[in-house]
Amino acid sequence: MQGAGNGEYRKGLWTEEEDRILTDHVKVHGKGKWNQIAKVTGLKRCGKSCRLRWMNYLSPSVKRGVFSEEEDDLIIRLHKLLGNRWSLIAGRVPGRTDNQVKNHWNTHLSKRLGIKQKKCKVSASSSKFSEKLGANSRTKLSSNDEPILSHNGEAEIHTEIQDNSEKVKEMTSSQDPVLFGDCYDNFWLSNSDPFSCSPNLMEFLDQSLDLFCYNL
DNA sequence: AAACGCTCCAACCGCATGTTC
DNA sequence: CGAACATGCGGTTGGAGCGTT
Numbered sequence: 001m002q003g004a005g006n007g008e009y010r011k012g013l014w015t016e017e018e019d020r021i022l023t024d025h026v027k028v029h030g031k032g033k034w035n036q037i038a039k040v041t042g043l044k045r046c047g048k049s050c051r052l053r054w055m056n057y058l059s060p061s062v063k064r065g066v067f068s069e070e071e072d073d074l075i076i077r078l079h080k081l082l083g084n085r086w087s088l089i090a091g092r093v094p095g096r097t098d099n100q101v102k103n104h105w106n107t108h109l110s111k112r113l114g115i116k117q118k119k120c121k122v123s124a125s126s127s128k129f130s131e132k133l134g135a136n137s138r139t140k141l142s143s144n145d146e147p148i149l150s151h152n153g154e155a156e157i158h159t160e161i162q163d164n165s166e167k168v169k170e171m172t173s174s175q176d177p178v179l180f181g182d183c184y185d186n187f188w189l190s191n192s193d194p195f196s197c198s199p200n201l202m203e204f205l206d207q208s209l210d211l212f213c214y215n216l
Numbered sequence: 217a218a219a220c221g222c223t224c225c226a227a228c229c230g231c232a233t234g235t236t237c
Numbered sequence: 238c239g240a241a242c243a244t245g246c247g248g249t250t251g252g253a254g255c256g257t258t
Contacts, residue, residue, distance in 0.1 A: 013226070013252090048229090052227065053226090085247090086246075098245095099227085099247095104225090106224090106248095107224050
C-alpha cells in the first residue's frame with residue numbers, strides 16, 4: 001500500500017528526533033497530507049504512522065496521564081450507548097484519543113466491569129443500535145458482530161430501531177422532557193427509512209450525549 | 217541477580233470510506 | 238464511471254517496564 005514492509009519506512013517506537021521533525025512540519029504546514037511528510041522531511045515513516053503519532057501523542061490537544069473517575073464514568077456510559085465506536089466515544093471525552101479510550105477500556109474498564117474481552121462487551125441490542133447510530137460515518141462491523149442487514153433487512157432494522165428508540169426515549173425523557181421530546185420526535189418520527197435520516201440521527205445522538213455529559 | 221510472567225500502551229495492520237483525477 | 242490515492246477506524250500485536258519467584 002504505502003511501502004511498509006519493504007524497508008522504505010521505519011517501524012516501531014518513535015525517537016525524539018522523529019517527533020521533533022513531525023511536530024515542526026505540522027506546526028508549519030498543518031495537519032493533513034501525511035503521505036507527503038516523508039518526502040518533504042526525509043522522515044522514514046509512512047503517512048499512516050505519521051498521522052497516528054500526531055493524533056495520539058504529539059498533538060497539543062492530547063491529554064496525558066491517568067484517567068479520572070469522571071472520565072471513566074463517561075466512557076462506561078458512552079460505551080453502553082455506542083458500543084466499540086471508539087472515535088465517537090473519544091470525541092466526547094475531552095483530550096482523549098480513540099486509541100487511549102480503547103486501550104483504557106480493554107485494560108481497565110472491561111476488567112472492572114467484569115466484561116470478557118472480545119465477547120459480550122455490550123448487549124446485542126445496544127451493539128446493533130450503536131451500529132445504526134454510526135451508520136453514516138462508518139459501517140464496518142467488528143469481527144464478532146453479526147451482520148445487521150440481510151438483503152431484506154429493512155423491516156428488521158426499523159423494528160429494532162423502534163425498540164431501541166423506546167429505550168432511549170425512556171432514558172432521556174427523564175432528563176429534559178421538553179428538549180428531548182423535541183429532538184427525539186424530530187429524529188425518530190421524521191422518516192420511515194432509518195438510513196435516510198442519518199443527519200437527524202447524529203443530531204439526536206449529539207444532543208443526547210450532551211445531556212448525558214451535562215448530567216454526570 | 218536472573219529468569220519468568222504479566223500488564224499496559226504505542227504502534228501496526230487490514231479494511232472501509234472519501235477524494236481526486 | 239472507475240482506478241488510484243488519502244484518510245480514518247477498530248482489532249490486534251510487540252515489547253518495555255514492572256513485579257514475583
